[in-house]
Amino acid sequence: MTTTDQVRETVNAVYESDSRRVLATLIRVLGDFDVAEEALHDAFMAALEQWPRDGVPANPRGWLVTAGRFKAIDKLRRRKRFSSLEEAGDAADVAVVDTAAWADEESVEDDRLRLIFTCCHPALAAEAQVALTLRQVCGLTTEEIAQAFLTRAPTVAQRIVRAKAKIRDARIPYEVPARTDLPGRLDGVLRVIYLTFNEGYAASSGASVTRHDLSAEAIRVGRLLVELLPEPEAIGLLALMLLHDSRRTARATASGDLILLEDQDRSLWNREQIAEGVGLVRRALSSPAGPYAIQAAIAAVHAEAPASAATDWNEIVGLYDVLSRLDASPVIALNRAVAVAMRDGPAAGLSIIDAILDGGDLTEYRPAHAARAELRRLLGRTADARVSYERALALARQGPERRYLERRLAELSAN
Amino acid sequence: MKYLCLVYLEERKLHAVQDSECMACGAGLRESGMLLAAEALQPVDTATTVRIRNGKLAVTDGPFAETKEQLAGFYLVDARDLNDAIQVAAKIPPAREGSIEVRPVRELNTDLYG
Numbered sequence: 046m047t048t049t050d051q052v053r054e055t056v057n058a059v060y061e062s063d064s065r066r067v068l069a070t071l072i073r074v075l076g077d078f079d080v081a082e083e084a085l086h087d088a089f090m091a092a093l094e095q096w097p098r099d100g101v102p103a104n105p106r107g108w109l110v111t112a113g114r115f116k117a118i119d120k121l122r123r124r125k126r127f128s129s130l131e132e133a134g135d136a137a138d139v140a141v142v143d144t145a146a147w148a149d150e151e152s153v154e155d156d157r158l159r160l161i162f163t164c165c166h167p168a169l170a171a172e173a174q175v176a177l178t179l180r181q182v183c184g185l186t187t188e189e190i191a192q193a194f195l196t197r198a199p200t201v202a203q204r205i206v207r208a209k210a211k212i213r214d215a216r217i218p219y220e221v222p223a224r225t226d227l228p229g230r231l232d233g234v235l236r237v238i239y240l241t242f243n244e245g246y247a248a249s250s251g252a253s254v255t256r257h258d259l260s261a262e263a264i265r266v267g268r269l270l271v272e273l274l275p276e277p278e279a280i281g282l283l284a285l286m287l288l289h290d291s292r293r294t295a296r297a298t299a300s301g302d303l304i305l306l307e308d309q310d311r312s313l314w315n316r317e318q319i320a321e322g323v324g325l326v327r328r329a330l331s332s333p334a335g336p337y338a339i340q341a342a343i344a345a346v347h348a349e350a351p352a353s354a355a356t357d358w359n360e361i362v363g364l365y366d367v368l369s370r371l372d373a374s375p376v377i378a379l380n381r382a383v384a385v386a387m388r389d390g391p392a393a394g395l396s397i398i399d400a401i402l403d404g405g406d407l408t409e410y411r412p413a414h415a416a417r418a419e420l421r422r423l424l425g426r427t428a429d430a431r432v433s434y435e436r437a438l439a440l441a442r443q444g445p446e447r448r449y450l451e452r453r454l455a456e457l458s459a460n
Numbered sequence: 461m462k463y464l465c466l467v468y469l470e471e472r473k474l475h476a477v478q479d480s481e482c483m484a485c486g487a488g489l490r491e492s493g494m495l496l497a498a499e500a501l502q503p504v505d506t507a508t509t510v511r512i513r514n515g516k517l518a519v520t521d522g523p524f525a526e527t528k529e530q531l532a533g534f535y536l537v538d539a540r541d542l543n544d545a546i547q548v549a550a551k552i553p554p555a556r557e558g559s560i561e562v563r564p565v566r567e568l569n570t571d572l573y574g
Contacts, residue, residue, distance in 0.1 A: 168542060215564045216461050218541035226543075 052097040059105045060089060065184050067109045069156035072163075073219055074110065075117050078181070078209045083120070088113035157182075158273045159219050161266070165234040166217050173208035174237045176201050182269075183262045193259050194244065227276075234270065235282050235337065238263050242286050246293075260290055277329045281338030284325035288344035291318035302452075303445045307353040319348045339368045358388035375406035379413050386420055395420040411440035415450065422457065431457055462496065462565035463545040464536050468529040469558035474503060477553045482533075485553055489537065494548060500533040529558055536565075 064085060071081035071088075088109040102108040164177040179185045179193075187205065191198040211217065222230040245259025267283040295313035296304055326345045329338035343364045350356040365381035378401055386394020398417050407413040418433030431454065438450040469476070482500065489495035504523040511518045523530065535552060539545035542562070549560040 166542075168546070214566075215562075216541045218543050220543070222543070 049097045052101060053093065055101055055105075056089065056092050056096060059092070059109070063106050063109070064089070065160075065182060066157060067106055067113065068181065069160040070110050070152070071113045071117075073152075073156050073159060074114050076219070077213060080117050080121075081113070084113035084117035085109075087116040087120075091116065154273055155221065157269065158221050161234055161270065161273075162221055162230060163212065163217060163219050165230075165237045166212070167230070167233050168215065168217060169208045169211060170204070171237075171240075173204045174233070175241055176204045177208045178237055178266065179241065179259075179262060180205055182266055185262065221274075231274070231276055231278065235278060238267050238270070239282060239286070239337075241266075242289075246289060260286070260293075264290060271325075277332045278335040278337050280325050281329035281335060281341050284322045284329060284341035285337055285344055287318045287322035287325070288341060288348050291315040291322065291348060297445065301445050303449045306347065311352065314348065319345075323349065334367070336368060336371050339364055339371070343368075356387070358384055362388050375401050376410070379407060379410075379416065383416055391420040391423040395424065409440060411437050411446070414440065418453070422453075427457055461539060461541065462536060463539050463542075463548075464534055464563045464565060465545070465549045465552060466531055466561040466563065467533040467535070467552060467554045467558065468561060469532040469554055470529050471503060473554075473557045474532055476557045481553045485551060486535070488551075489535065489548065494537045494539060496536040496538055498533070498535040501531060504530045532558070 067088065068081055068085045071084050072078055075081045075084060091112045092105075092109060096102070161178070161182055164181055165174045169177065176190055179190045180187065185193075187202045188198045191201040194201070221227075242260050242263035245261070245263060264283070264286050267279070267286055270279045271283050291314050292306075292309060293315070295309040295311070296306075298304060322341065323345050326338065326341045329335075330342060334342070343361055346357055346360050346364070361384045362381065365377065365384055369377050369381060379398065382394045382397035382401070384394075385397060395417065398413065398420065401407055402413060402417065414433045414437035418430045418437055421427075421430035421433055434450055434454045434457070438447065438454070441447045441450055479500075486495060486498045489498070507521075507523040509520045509522060509524045511520075532554065535548070537545060537548050539548060542564070545562050545564075549555060549562050552560050554560070
């Protein structure tokens with residue numbers, strides 16, 4: 046391999062590991078997403094040209110920020126034909142100073158947090174927050190994001206363009222929120238990460254294997270967030286994602302059919318992820334526990350049970366009790382009902398589910414009807430079970446979910 | 461940067477907030493140096509809509525669009541950025557009863573060559 050090839054590989058490696066960091070800093074330094082993206086591109090082009098000739102700089106990231114800033118100012122100057130001596134002098138300085146203050150370790154880490162909070166700003170549409178985060182924080186291309194969400198690339202591109210225009214025109218600041226605003230803003234960031242994770246998790250057993258791994262991206266951002274801002278709920282969310290993801294290979298057959306938690310081959314569960322997740326749950330629970338930490342704790346109880354029959358359902362019901370007090374959502378009440386069914390028998394769980402559905406909640410929510418069907422079946426109420434399975438089937442979107450429910454219906458007829 | 465905070469309220473809630481409370485809010489903003497202008501508006505049944513069509517003046521009774529929540533007043537503020545403007549909007553008393561729409565002001569392009 047020639048030196049040029051080696052340097053080229055180094056540039057690629059630096060792009061992989063540091064391009065998002067450099068971008069985050071360039072956005073702060075240049076004050077505009079589009080200008081920063083162009084500068085990032087120009088900086089790496091310059092690296093490809095100069096590093097083989099001059100050698101790889103001692104601090105590649107600092108070099109790239111400096112080069113990107115210089116290129117951007119140079120372009121702006123040419124575009125606007127800056128004539129004042131002051132501007133020219135400023136640009137000349139940049140060319141000489143390499144180890145600048147804006148490239149120091151601490152401010153660069155802050156920049157990544159600034160980028161996350163800006164992409165997840167509540168003044169942006171929810172879909173735009175997700176798209177912008179995947180584009181800017183994870184570095185996915187517009188095409189990859191579109192493919193992952195089964196939408197068209199121009200739709201995603203449009204969302205990102207609009208979001209960036211609003212950041213610029215309404216002046217959404219590039220900053221980490223003040224301590225007083227942090228809890229609310231952090232909730233927004235966690236929601237974006239969890240939404241991304243769930244989209245990937247639901248798809249991982251779907252028909253398409255070509256969809257970009259959104260779950261892994263979400264875990265990556267979650268990990269970054271915990272590293273930069275170790276708030277209990279951020280830790281709780283990371284734990285929750287790791288514990289769910291640990292079951293990835295066990296939750297579907299080779300042909301993509303869903304396997305329920307109780308039927309999964311637990312030897313396929315990723316022990317490393319479980320160990321990390323359980324450790325994080327302990328950390329998250331050491332302060333007043335929030336909803337993510339409690340959900341993670343529930344996932345940890347499942348993960349630590351050697352067999353389905355050995356699951357500590359009493360503990361799980363207790364955790365759902367705590368969770369319902371924090372968040373009185375009917376989905377949580379449904380999950381609690383399933384846990385109660387496992388602890389006290391199907392009749393106890395079914396009466397809770399009946400009350401939720403009869404109260405008018407979750408009537409369009411597939412899992413509610415699927416759970417009701419399952420409990421009715423266990424109680425030998427075949428005709429009622431059939432009605433509920435058919436209702437669930439009518440609400441099912443994805444191939445694996447549909448096939449699972451169809452299989453259950455066929456079994457009802459066979460018995 | 462300037463932001464216009466538009467106060468929207470349902471007609472039946474136009475007087476849900478005491479004038480004195482709005483006065484105090486305006487006074488506080490003025491003291492902080494952020495307030496450029498603020499006024500409360502008469503209800504929309506006092507509104508008149510003016511248009512020029514084919515060079516002719518057309519005057520009609522009522523607002524340009526009938527909506528459930530109507531424009532009840534405005535605050536023009538000078539804020540550091542959107543987060544700062546959101547903080548101001550959150551302190552406008554009718555935020556509890558209706559909605560505050562925060563709109564950045566667009567500077568007119570006065571560049572002769574632009």
